[in-house]
Amino acid sequence: MTAVLYSDAIRERWRRPRHRGDLPGATGTAEDVNPLCGDRVRFAVQVNDGTVAAARFTGDSCAICTASADVTAELATGRPAAEAAKLGTEDVLEVLRADVRPTRMRCVTLPLSVLGMALAR
Amino acid sequence: MRLDETTRGDFPILERVVNGRRLVYLDSAASSQRPRTVIEAMTRYYERSHANVHRSIHTLGEEATELYELARDRVQRFIGAAAREEVVFTRGTTDGLGLVAETIGRTLRAGDEIIVTEVEHHSNLIPWQLVARDRGAQLKAVPVLADGSLDLQALDRLLSPRTRVVAFAHVSNVLGTIIPVAEIVRRARTAGALTVVDGAQAAPHLRLDMSALGCDFYVFSSHKMLGPTGIGVLYGRRAVLDSLEPGRGGSEMIKEVWIDHAQWNDLPWRFEPGTPPIAEAVGLTAAIEYLEKLGMDRVAEHEGALAARAVKGLGALPGVRVFGPPVGVPRGAVVAFAIEGLHPHDVAALLDAEGIAVRAGHHCAMPLMRCLGVVGTSRASFSVYSGPDEVDVLVDAVAGLRSKL
Ligand SMILES: Cc1ncc(COP(=O)(O)O)c(C=O)c1O
Numbered sequence: 001m002t003a004v005l006y007s008d009a010i011r012e013r014w015r016r017p018r019h020r021g022d023l024p025g026a027t028g029t030a031e032d033v034n035p036l037c038g039d040r041v042r043f044a045v046q047v048n049d050g051t052v053a054a055a056r057f058t059g060d061s062c063a064i065c066t067a068s069a070d071v072t073a074e075l076a077t078g079r080p081a082a083e084a085a086k087l088g089t090e091d092v093l094e095v096l097r098a099d100v101r102p103t104r105m106r107c108v109t110l111p112l113s114v115l116g117m118a119l120a121r
Numbered sequence: 122m123r124l125d126e127t128t129r130g131d132f133p134i135l136e137r138v139v140n141g142r143r144l145v146y147l148d149s150a151a152s153s154q155r156p157r158t159v160i161e162a163m164t165r166y167y168e169r170s171h172a173n174v175h176r177s178i179h180t181l182g183e184e185a186t187e188l189y190e191l192a193r194d195r196v197q198r199f200i201g202a203a204a205r206e207e208v209v210f211t212r213g214t215t216d217g218l219g220l221v222a223e224t225i226g227r228t229l230r231a232g233d234e235i236i237v238t239e240v241e242h243h244s245n246l247i248p249w250q251l252v253a254r255d256r257g258a259q260l261k262a263v264p265v266l267a268d269g270s271l272d273l274q275a276l277d278r279l280l281s282p283r284t285r286v287v288a289f290a291h292v293s294n295v296l297g298t299i300i301p302v303a304e305i306v307r308r309a310r311t312a313g314a315l316t317v318v319d320g321a322q323a324a325p326h327l328r329l330d331m332s333a334l335g336c337d338f339y340v341f342s343s344h345k346m347l348g349p350t351g352i353g354v355l356y357g358r359r360a361v362l363d364s365l366e367p368g369r370g371g372s373e374m375i376k377e378v379w380i381d382h383a384q385w386n387d388l389p390w391r392f393e394p395g396t397p398p399i400a401e402a403v404g405l406t407a408a409i410e411y412l413e414k415l416g417m418d419r420v421a422e423h424e425g426a427l428a429a430r431a432v433k434g435l436g437a438l439p440g441v442r443v444f445g446p447p448v449g450v451p452r453g454a455v456v457a458f459a460i461e462g463l464h465p466h467d468v469a470a471l472l473d474a475e476g477i478a479v480r481a482g483h484h485c486a487m488p489l490m491r492c493l494g495v496v497g498t499s500r501a502s503f504s505v506y507s508g509p510d511e512v513d514v515l516v517d518a519v520a521g522l523r524s525k526l
Contacts, residue, residue: 036482
């Protein structure tokens with residue numbers, strides 16, 4: 001079961017996230033907490049002419065949440081902001097290829113909702 | 122024979138296999154498991170004696186009432202209360218603390234002060250926040266020190282003639298610290314304040330004696346001490362309970378009712394509105410009888426030894442930080458720890474894959490997490506059926522975790 005929950009994609013992105021960090025010149029930022037575990041995710045986005053030019057995340061979070069944030073940032077980058085705001089759980093899970101149980105689903109969805117908030121700013 | 126060797130067979134759930142391994146249940150502080158006698162007592166009650174209590178003039182109603190009130194006598198003896206009238210049944214610790222806070226809250230005025238501590242479970246913090254907000258009272262907290270104990274000198278500085286309530290845990294659900302209740306009660310009483318003790322983690326672990334502790338209120342849950350969910354105990358010193366108006370209204374808690382007023386029932390029923398958790402009280406009786414047969418001194422010794430073994434074993438691993446009192450200082454049946462570079466939720470999930478159940482996260486003590494400088498911790502906790510072999514399985518598994526992510 002370990003292998004399935006902590007897929008190679010999750011382990012890889014937990015060890016070496018590609019989109020973690022600050023974003024000077026961000027046009028929108030947002031932050032939220034997972035009430036179940038206290039995990040905190042911050043998103044910063046830079047939107048130029050309606051397109052997401054860059055997205056970065058920071059925060060204290062578990063491997064699943066971190067990997068989800070990393071994939072979320074990657075999927076958002078280069079998309080029209082309106083489209084990026086519609087990214088969903090399936091989009092992220094498709095990249096992570098992990099069997100996430102309902103108790104951990106908030107770890108996947110938190111970054112998506114924080115991205116949405118950052119884009120709405 | 123070791124305690125777990127005599128008890129293990131009494132707990133059917135411990136035979137479960139999880140993820141291909143025999144279950145190692147190290148989450149008893151969140152909720153313990155139940156021995157067969159508790160499950161059977163509740164089944165027998167439902168199959169033979171169930172009816173509503175107190176107002177039913179028929180055989181089943183009388184049996185149910187007798188069983189429900191017998192539970193009160195058992196609790197009274199178990200906690201060393203002076204009278205059965207001092208034992209009020211609630212739905213659990215959270216419910217009991219809420220009831221006390223609301224009830225005392227009605228007597229508070231603007232400028233009054235409530236003292237809590239930094240180690241409190243949210244259940245012993247939020248009700249006081251609500252009361253303080255409603256009454257214009259001030260909430261203050263006794264700081265926790267690096268060794269997991271409370272700063273009692275700070276308590277002395279916080280206490281004043283304005284202090285109306287001092288509310289604190291007997292055993293911290295994260296650090297395992299055993300708080301010197303009698304000592305704090307003495308200081309609070311000198312200042313003229315009421316004392317409210319959250320005994321959720323102490324009742325399953327320590328021999329309780331209300332006359333020795335001296336507190337005004339003491340609250341705990343059945344489900345953490347081998348009993349069923351859905352019932353808890355609020356002990357209140359008689360003189361104090363008598364002086365308070367009921368916090369919540371309904372049936373059972375009145376003697377006579379008119380449209381615009383009512384006369385309250387006697388203690389303890391005055392604080393028990395509505396149909397109580399009757400089957401749960403029957404289960405609690407069985408749980409107490411089980412614990413008394415083992416002997417609470419033996420229980421505390423057994424669980425204390427397991428906690429010490431875990432503190433030593435985990436503390437010796439590189440990259441593992443163990444929280445709470447140092448080795449050699451008595452602690453409750455919980456050991457919280459953090460592994461460098463691993464998030465507590467991932468720790469819990471990876472351990473679950475090996476059949477080991479631990480708790481991870483903030484443990485409903487976010488202010489304490491902030492004091493410790495962490496988002497959360499992983500926590501192993503023990504009960505009468507936990508064994509040293511299980512502690513060793515945990516320590517071995519934790520030793521191998523860092524390579525897994
Ligand atoms: C110290 C402490 N207080 C209060 C509670 C709340 O207990 P319950 O959920 O049974 O109301 C717990 C258990 O979670 C606890 O450990």
